[in-house]
Amino acid sequence: MPEQSPVVIPETITVHLGAPSSNAQNITVPFADYIKNVASSEIYPTWPEEAIRANIYAQISYALNRVFTEWYRAQGYDFDITNSTRYDQSFVPGRDIFENISTIVDDMFNNYLTRGEAIEPLFAQYCNGTTTTCPGGLSQWGTVPLAEQGMSAEEIVRSFYGDDINFVRNAPIAPNLGGSWPGVTFRLxxxxxxxxxxQNRLNRISTNYPNIPKIYPVDGIFDADTERAVRAFQRQFNLAVDGIVGKSTWYRIAFVYNNVKRLSELDSEGLRLEDVSRQFPTELREGATGPGVQLLQYFLAVVGEYYDQLPRWQPNQLDGVFGPQTREAVTAYQRMMGLPETGAVDRTTWNELLSTYQSILAARPEQEWLQELAGLPEIFLVEGMRGEEVRRAQQVINIIARAYPEVPAVGVDGIFGPATRDAVSVVQALVGLPATGAIGPLTWEYMAQLAGDVLAGSQTSEGQYPGYPVGEEASA
Incomplete structure (x- = not known):
């Protein structure tokens, strides 16, 4: 059993009162109340307690599997589960709840089942065991004699589902989750x-659909490889081929991913910790690493130059590692803005920080951009992009190339093509950064420093010659 559950228990669950495609009402109820209703509708309160607990384990895991895999939302529906017993579990709106069942559910509603090393809740299929049977699933009536023989709920569950079943207990509870669609469109x-x-999901899907190219590295940067994979996925599944992940593409990726991983079947291939793509967007907090953290540090550095309440940063501290210094800076920013001082960056803190950063860029007086803290946009510059920011990066590369022969000059056309990518990689290798070819905060800082040094070196006294042509082109 993992030390900490990567699955969260939703505070509420939305139930469709009918078959999936029927024109029926949706109701949203607390998750614990939903389980109490299902248990009161499907089993008897007079059964032995261990039999009741075994059944509730299955009912909780079944419902969580539907939520975790977004089985219905990924098909375009706006609910988590149905109350049709042809598809899901019985749920009767407004029914009476048995007191002993209510007490048991309160004790175990944030416990669920997994299989082996898989981390998703088990698709715990079950049937009544009298009028219907389900090989490999739990027999509801079959739990009663086992409990009467003195077996525990855990032993009963394993007798039906196998010895490799794990019991995850005290999983964290999250606010209303709805769908995993974060409400924004992702692009280059x-x-x-x-x-x-x-990226993780497309890479797994591409194992079954080889025409979708792999994405390396999986680093959270929407680069040209990611765009190519998105376009190939959209082409494969008859979506608008625009290379942008909006709501329809997001959920289609989720649906296909669920199917190729078979996350809602008894013989599930399983989702392991090493390849987990969490259903719910995570916070950035201490211990996190990667380009998202580096971009966070950059925003904090820019804002810190203008607000005394925040600490100052040096370029070599923008290391992409969320350590104590980053936590303290985040806490200081949250304190300044009147946000909860968690030291972790949720979507509210991120949006506030981005807004503060953009306000600073808009408000500061006009000056030579190389003489100020470089204003990186709130995106990475990667191959395939176009625009003024790319053009500006190309100008910087060409300034650096005047003094560093190993750096190739590039055309200043505002198009981030292979030549620009290769030139950026050379600059990164020159300053000891990973040669990714993508311009993030630290790469941008070093490029600005190098270009600034080159320009400063071209400013000569009378009779001096810097060793390379200077003049009108140098001020570009």
Whole structure:
């Protein structure tokens, strides 16, 4: 059993009162109340307690599997589960709840089952064991004689589902989750945990659909490889081929991913910790690493230059590692903005920080951009992008190339093509950074420093010659 559950228990669950495609009402109820209703509708309160607990384990895991895999939302529905016993579990709105069942559910509603090393809740299929049977699933009536023989709920569960069943207890509870769609569109240059989820899922899907190219590295940066994979996925599954992950593409990826991983079947291939793509976007907190953390540090550094309440940063501290210094800076920013001082970055803190950063860029007086803290946009610059920020990066590369022969000059056309990528990689190797070819905060800082040094070196006194042509082109 994992030390900490990567699955969260939703505070509420939305139930469709009918078959999936029927024109029926949706109701949203507390998750614990939903389980109490299902248990009161499907089993008897007079059964032995261990039999009741065994059944509730199965009912909780079944419902959580539907939520975790977004089985229905990934098909375009706006609910988590149905009350049709042809598809799901029985749920009767407004029914009376048995007191002993209510007490048991309160004790165990955030416990669930997994199989082996898989981390998703088990698709715990079950049937009544009298009028219907389900090989490999739990027989509801079959739990009673086992409990009467003195077997515990855990022993009963394993007798039906196998000895490799794990019991995850005290899983964390999260606010109303709804769908995992974060409400924003992802495109070239974006960097986030959600982009990493997209990359991981597309890589797994590509195992079954080889025409979808692999994405390396999986780093949360929406680069040209990611865009190519998105386009190939959209082409494969008859979506608009625009290379952008909006709501329809997000959920289609989730649906296909669920199917190729078979996350809702008894013989599930399983989702392991090493390849987990969490259903719910995670926070950035101490211990996190990667480009998302580096971008966070960059925003904090820019804002810290203008607000005395925040600590100052040096370029070599933008290391992409969420350590104590980053936590303290985040806490200081939250304190300054009147946000909960958690030291972790949720979507509210991120949006506030981004807004503060953009306000600073808009408000500061006009000056030579190389002489100020470089204003990196809120996206990474990656191959395939176009625009003024790319053009500016190309100008910087060409300034650096004047003094560093190993750096190739590039065309200043605002198009981030292979030549720009290769030139960025050379600059990164020159300053000891990973040669990714993508321009993030630290790469941008070093490029600005190098270009600034080159320009400063071209400013000569009378009779001096810097060793390379200077003049009108140098001020570009």
């Amino acid at each position: 240059g974006d960097v986030s945990e959600e982009v990493r989820i997209i």
